[in-house]
Amino acid sequence: MASHDPFAIQTLGKAEIPSPLLLSKKSGDEIFNFVDEDNRVLVDVSLAGFLDCLNRQEKPECLEKAGPREKIFFDPAGTTAAIVTCGGLCPGINNVIRSLVMALHYFYGVRRILGIRYGYEGLSKDCPHEFLELTPDRVKDIHEFGGTILGSSRGAHPIPEMVDTLVQNKIDLLFTIGGDGTLKGARAIGEEIEKRNLKIAVAGIPKTIDNDINLIDKSFGFETAFDVASPIVRDAHNEAIGAYNGIAIVKLMGRDSGFIAASTAFSMPVVNFVLIPEMAFDLDGPNGFLKALENRLDLKHHAVIVVAEGAGQHLFEKAEQVTDASGNVQHRDIGKLLKDRIQAYFNASGKEVTIKYIDPSYIIRSAPANAKDSQFCNWLAYQAVHGAMCGKTKFVVGRVNNRFVYLPISRVVDQRKKIDTEGEFWFGVLQSTGQPFRMV
Incomplete structure (x- = not known):
């Protein structure tokens, strides 16, 4: 069997805090069950791919199924989350922001949620933009409008500076909403965090109107x-x-x-x-x-x-x-x-x-998301919150083979998806x- 798992999701440490979600651990009680850590989704669902793995006596490539875990890593009462949107506009960004805030606040009890203004520029050392305090009341109607209430920008900024800003503001969870360049930036931020041995989770929600993010079925918008x-x-x-x-x-x-x-x-x-x-x-x-x-x-x-x-x-x-x-x-x-x-x-x-x-x-x-995309945005945001609260980091949430999964950022930015x-x-x-x- 192959020893290296190319789709393994990195974690900040052992999740030991009981989840505040009142979910089930057994079938038949009409309550959704926590997702086990060993629940996996096949990358290649073809019979030919499965038989090839059998012939080579190798385990098929699998992805972590997204969803709420029984134990979480961060104590919600002392957790601060931040959300940043980068790159060009795309239908559904406000939907994702709203759903992230609602899930953090109502599912887990995270009360301090910061909106980073105008993309990664908002994390740079000399940024003139103040953070935006995000509450359920502030975001309750934003899904009705296109664009992003946080603003956006393009371009790179010094990674150490951005991590310094996260540390100075005691941010524990960083949710990055963007496409290829944004996700590469999120990966670099995650690597700097790891180098400093910090306990900050970085989660990506793939946003590209072109639908060119590798491996996933589709991107929102x-x-x-x-x-x-x-x-x-x-x-x-x-x-x-x-x-x-x-x-x-x-x-x-x-x-x-x-x-x-x-x-x-x-x-x-x-x-x-x-x-x-x-x-x-x-x-x-x-x-x-x-x-x-x-x-x-x-x-x-x-x-x-x-x-x-x-x-x-x-x-x-x-x-x-x-x-x-x-x-x-x-x-x-x-x-x-x-x-x-x-x-x-x-x-x-x-x-x-x-x-x-x-x-x-x-x-x-710049159009607002339609009904189907709105639903999809909600799912992505919820699954990103579940993963980050468990201490998973440098991951992207996406749908593969019609299942929501966690993927390493490094695997989705190595090439663009194209039409065959x-x-x-x-x-x-x-x-x-x-x-x-x-x-x-």
Whole structure:
């Protein structure tokens, strides 16, 4: 058997305090049971994967099931929690903040909960922003609004400074809400805490509208994103059919992964082409996108194109890469390039077209969470609180194979999740749009 568990969750010490949650330890009494520490969820649920482990006489890779434990590490009466939100806006951030506060206050009796203002900047030494005292009364209605009541920012700050701030304010639990860069920062903070032998738990709630966090089924805000995008695409279709040879281009978020664009196209089957970062495509040539678009116009005299912001970057002239404060590459505007190239192509052929270009990105990312995402945000927050109160640290809470689990931060930030262009989901998208399998 393999001795090293790549999905083991680090703990601050032995949990010895009885949980204040009045849960059960037996079945049949109609009360939810505490989750045992040895309760595990398989990473690979396929028969082939299981048989392969049998043949190699190895234990299958497993994840810790999330949920309340019978014993906790922190004494709630003397515990201080802090919450920070970083990166771009995303539907559901306020839902997560609210649920963290409610769970800490009502489930465990933690009374001192601090909101860190404007991302990790709020933990830096010279930060001008005061902490926000978070109480149930202060957060009771925030789930009705998009954005984040704490504010957000991008960019790195000195890790030792941020840990100093945690120590100075006697913070025991740090909940970080953010994407890849935020989680990498949380891991670094956790490592500095470990180096100093401090008893501070760091928990991550993965927030990325692009749904590109590795291993987990989905991140919060993603479903709201394509839910909000869908009627925009519907209206774009109305624009397209309102003109002879009308073309509507809708650019959606998706810097490195095209889940929003693809999911929107799949849910709104008026889309004829969807272009994502994971796919290779040419504009010109007999098998290129422009020829496929021309064939579509000859057949139906209108077309709707959905493109992810990171698609087609190979079509631009080589230039020095520009990054934002989080280190993300700033992509060039593929929507405008498509509009210009489509117009030039049909001008050259003498065919008249009407093109409308729509970029609703900031409207979508600042929308409040829909009902399904709201429910998902609540689950993530509750499970993060259960894990942190038990002394688990440097972990992310997520759903894998439809089960809520704890994963080491290091395992979800080592690569981005992308659409498998040979997978069933992308095949479904192609069946919905009717576009060619390849345009090269």
